[in-house]
Structure formats: structure tokens, C-alpha cells
Amino acid sequence: MKVLVCVKQTFDTEAKIELKDGKISDAGINLIINPYDEVAVEGAIQLKEKGIASEVVVVSAGSDKAMDAIRTALAMGADRGILIKQDTGADEYARAVAIAEVIRSEDPNLVLAGHVAADDGSSQVPTRIAEILGWPHINVITSLEIADGKVRCSSEADGGSQVTEVKLPAVISCQVSWNEPRYPSMKGIMQAKKKPVATVDAVAVENKTRIIEYFLPQAKQAGVKVEGEPEECAAKLADFIKNTAKIEVKA
Amino acid sequence: MDFRLTEEQEMMKRMAREFADNEIAPYAQEWDKNNIFPEETVKKMHELGLMTIGVPAEYGGPGLDHVAQNIVTEEIARGDAGIATTMAASTLLAADPVLIAGTHEQKKWFYGMQNEGAIAAFCLTEPEAGSDVANLSTRCIKDGDYYILNGTKQFISNGGVAQLYVVFATLDKKLGHKGICAFMVDRNTPGVSVGPKEDKLGIRSSNTTQVIFEDVRVPAKNLLGKEGEGFKIAMKTLDLSRASVAAMAVGVAQAAMEASIKYAKERKQFGKPIASFQAIQFMLADMAQYIHAARLLYLEASSRQDMGLPFTQIASLAKCFAGDVAMKVATDAVQIFGGYGYTKEYPVEKYFRDAKIMQIFEGTAQVQRLVIARDLLRD
Numbered sequence: 242m243k244v245l246v247c248v249k250q251t252f253d254t255e256a257k258i259e260l261k262d263g264k265i266s267d268a269g270i271n272l273i274i275n276p277y278d279e280v281a282v283e284g285a286i287q288l289k290e291k292g293i294a295s296e297v298v299v300v301s302a303g304s305d306k307a308m309d310a311i312r313t314a315l316a317m318g319a320d321r322g323i324l325i326k327q328d329t330g331a332d333e334y335a336r337a338v339a340i341a342e343v344i345r346s347e348d349p350n351l352v353l354a355g356h357v358a359a360d361d362g363s364s365q366v367p368t369r370i371a372e373i374l375g376w377p378h379i380n381v382i383t384s385l386e387i388a389d390g391k392v393r394c395s396s397e398a399d400g401g402s403q404v405t406e407v408k409l410p411a412v413i414s415c416q417v418s419w420n421e422p423r424y425p426s427m428k429g430i431m432q433a434k435k436k437p438v439a440t441v442d443a444v445a446v447e448n449k450t451r452i453i454e455y456f457l458p459q460a461k462q463a464g465v466k467v468e469g470e471p472e473e474c475a476a477k478l479a480d481f482i483k484n485t486a487k488i489e490v491k492a
Numbered sequence: 493m494d495f496r497l498t499e500e501q502e503m504m505k506r507m508a509r510e511f512a513d514n515e516i517a518p519y520a521q522e523w524d525k526n527n528i529f530p531e532e533t534v535k536k537m538h539e540l541g542l543m544t545i546g547v548p549a550e551y552g553g554p555g556l557d558h559v560a561q562n563i564v565t566e567e568i569a570r571g572d573a574g575i576a577t578t579m580a581a582s583t584l585l586a587a588d589p590v591l592i593a594g595t596h597e598q599k600k601w602f603y604g605m606q607n608e609g610a611i612a613a614f615c616l617t618e619p620e621a622g623s624d625v626a627n628l629s630t631r632c633i634k635d636g637d638y639y640i641l642n643g644t645k646q647f648i649s650n651g652g653v654a655q656l657y658v659v660f661a662t663l664d665k666k667l668g669h670k671g672i673c674a675f676m677v678d679r680n681t682p683g684v685s686v687g688p689k690e691d692k693l694g695i696r697s698s699n700t701t702q703v704i705f706e707d708v709r710v711p712a713k714n715l716l717g718k719e720g721e722g723f724k725i726a727m728k729t730l731d732l733s734r735a736s737v738a739a740m741a742v743g744v745a746q747a748a749m750e751a752s753i754k755y756a757k758e759r760k761q762f763g764k765p766i767a768s769f770q771a772i773q774f775m776l777a778d779m780a781q782y783i784h785a786a787r788l789l790y791l792e793a794s795s796r797q798d799m800g801l802p803f804t805q806i807a808s809l810a811k812c813f814a815g816d817v818a819m820k821v822a823t824d825a826v827q828i829f830g831g832y833g834y835t836k837e838y839p840v841e842k843y844f845r846d847a848k849i850m851q852i853f854e855g856t857a858q859v860q861r862l863v864i865a866r867d868l869l870r871d
Binding site (some may be wrong): 312313316361424425426427428430431433434 | 499500503504507510511539541542545549554555556564671740833
């Protein structure tokens, strides 16, 4: 069984986001493999270790920088990579079209991905891929079992969880709680460079969306400090609620 | 000249840093306080290949170059200098004599054990032979296909946890350094025993003990190099390991600086973060300069090792300077933390204690200066 994992290179989750000329600046930013996708890679490698998967192929769409994400996945234990060269301005639709095209030619039994990217958080690409391919899709999974050409997953549902079973091939996107991604081993890192990575050009399609503006959240305003004796404080606070914050108090 | 790391070196650095941040640093204070050798963490490090960074690829190891080995060592030491000592003393210091003088068969045996998880220890220092290495008293007497070892080794890193020892002994003290031999010794050989764990000032998560050899029969095939080559092997080993100790010292200094920066931004005095005062800023700026210079020194020494160029001088410069830098930076870190820095509530007093050993072990700061000066004054 062939498993294909989609990974995205994202900003380090601790990176400080800054805007330059109206765009998000990547100067001096540490890039990492999207933590959600890292969980998908780990899941795929575990399937291989259990003898269920025979090959783990990792795919990323983006600039040359995305190669780092692929190499990290290879160091963790994936077998080979495919870098889809695509403009960094491609939207979720264009990304999904490009990745779906590669999936068609690779013909895997299972496609895994993180359910969301830690940077833009749009949570669209795996679902769009499934839609384009006409494959079944389970989102935000926390466990996965494969048997008799089917995949059965637990996934998060509003306030609880649900178990869903679909036929393979399928697109499955995961929640971070599915597993604990391993550190790449020293040997894994040394072997990563020897593993094959193919580079292909993305299918040329127009974006369906246009980003009009980026802006940073407003800086947090300093709070109001109420000082004095408890009685005094309570009175001031009550006055504040009533007259400044204008919160209606129903009797 | 290109100061960039290779893709693999970058990945290893990142991996070691993340491992140190998640698996080492959060526990380091507890290990230190309670004198705990973190067996489980060492096992995890073995699984990830960190405990075998010195094993060449042809012997089943990851096959790192010296630059990568020492970058990894720095990152692990940034988490805890004690566990970095455990790692480096096993896979670098104790394995280097085998790398330098081992035959194919000897390497297969030694590295094979390390790949299985065996920790190694380098047994050179004795109660009466520290800097004066040639004065060691542990005897080795040839007896057929065996050598019989007798003597006591002092301050041995990994002494109590090692399964493999590399032991230096003399055929006859009168021969001076020409009488010294190096052996690989299996811990399970009858007559090998270890003393109690030393109660150290710093690097307290590492296991340091005496190792005692009483009529230990070592197979002659475990002799590294020829009889009398032990001194040369020991010197070459210490040459190689100097850059690693320098890297460890840089790791401690880096951790101390990072803690200082964080604290200086948080701590307020006179209504402002202390980071806004020049007195603090200058200390931080000095730290950055010293650390960067020390890092470049150990990287140059490591790079020369990889290129097969002479490196004795630069390795001594690196070891000596980096050890002093660790001490200076950790001292200033305590200063920046003020009264809080003097307590065990914050990590900097640990860095301060850990830093001190960097000026002592594997050739004291004074021995390094001797090596450097001798080279300068050579006619």
C-alpha cells in the first residue's frame, strides 16, 4: 500500500510576524514543517513500520524552501519526496489542483495531511483535494485503522467524537493529538539526502481568491486598574460597568 | 571561506536543539539538585543516534563529521552540560582511541557494543596523575595472550555506568611515556570495579567515579596500537576531544546568555525592565561577542579535523577560550539575575557551577596555555 503525505513549510509557531509593504515578511523567520503535517508524516511512518504501508511519499507545493519540509519528513523515515514548484502566492484552490494532479499520477491508496496549516489556518487543501479527486474524506482524525481496503477513523466532532469508515483510496486529514511525531534520528538525517526527491512544475491555474489586505491584530490595550479599599473598589467597578463599559444589568 | 552549515548539519543542530529544549532542559535542574543520572533520557538519546555520533557509517553509525558532532554537542550542553558530558565522554572521548588506533576487528567490536547501547568511559586520570599524564601508575603485565591490569583510575566520566572502558596503563613506570599502553576493557571482566559516585560541584547529572582494576585479565587482542603507543594515542585523543569540550562550554554559555536576555526583559527596577539599562546591555553584548568567537574557534578546529589539517593549536585555543568564556558568561548571568541568580530558583547558578569544569577537565586552562605558548615560542 502506498501512502502519500502532503506537507507544508510554515513559519515557526514562535516566529514574530511582521508586515513589509503590505505583505507578511519572511526575513529572519525560522521555517518548519507544519506541526499538523508532521503528525501526518509520523502516522504514515507508523503504518510502514506496522507493515501496512510499503512506501511513504511526501509531497509539498511551494518554493525551493519547501525542500526543507520534505527533507525533514525524509529524515523522519519517509521514502521519497516530490516538490511541486509553485508560486508562493497560490491560493488553496491552486494548491489543491496542483497536488491532486501529482496524486493522480502517483496513484496512492491513502493520502494523509494535517487538517490545518499553522500559518494561514485556512484548513481547505485536503478537503479540496478529496473533492477534486472525488475520493472520500475524513477530517480532523485522532485515530486510524486500515483493514479490507477500508480506513476507519475517529475524528473530532462538536464536543465529542465520531467513528467513520470509508473505502480506500481516501484523503484523511489529522488532528495533532493523533500521535507524537518522532525526532529525526542522526542516521535518518544522514540518509535523507540520499533519498530521491523529484521536482515537478505545478499545473497552471488561476487563483480563485485574492487577498486584499494583511493587517496585524491591534496591540493589547492596557487595562484599567481599580485601587482602594474593597468597598471603594466595588463601587468604582460598578460605576465602570454601568457608565463606561455600558453593560446593561438586568434586575 | 564559507561559514554556512551543510543541510545535514543544520538539521542535526535543529534536532539536537529541539531534543534539548523538550527532553533535557525542563528536567536539568531536578537532575542537578538530586544528583540523578537520567538513564531514560540517555536511552532516548541512544535511540536517536545521539549516543553514537562518533561511530563511523561503515561501522553502523550515523557517520557524522567533526563539525556536526560538535554542533550537536553544543546543543545538548545548552540543555544540560552533565548529560552532554555523558554523551561526549562515551561516543567521542572514549571512542577516539579506537578511532585513532583500532584495527578493523577492534572497531567492529567496540562500535558494535556502542550501537547496542553500551556506554564507554575513558580511563586515563589517576589519583596521582592528572595533568602529569605520563606519571600514571596503573600497571599492565603481559601474560601469554593476556595483559594483567592493576591500578585505580580517578574522576572517570561514565565510570559507574559504562560497559566499555578504554584504559591507559604502563608496562614499567621507569619507561615514562614510552611504557604506556591503551586497552579496551569489557566491564564484565573479573576484577573490574567502580568506586562511589563523586559528589560534584557541577555537571551533576553525569556519573563520575573511580574505576578500579585488580588483576584484570585483558585479552592481548584488546591492545590498541602497539605496546608503548598509549601515550601518543592519549595525546591524539585529547587533541581531538578539545573541540568537543569547547563546544560543550559554548553550549553552557549560550544557555546562560539566553536566560539572561529573557530575565533582563522581564525584571523591572526603577520602573523599567533592567534590559533598558546600559550596564545590563553591555554585559549582554559582551556575552554575545565572547560566545560567537568561542563558537568560531571550535568550528574552525572541527573543520580542520575534517579536512585532515593540523589542528592541535587551534583546538587548544578553542578549549581554553571557550572554557573561560563559559565561566565569564555564567558569572555575568548570575550578576544580571542579582539576588535571584544566587538561588536555586533560577537556572543560572547551575550554569555557573557547570561552567567551572570546562576550565578543568580534558586539559586544564593552564595546560592549554602551556601548549599554546610552547607553539608560539618554538624556534
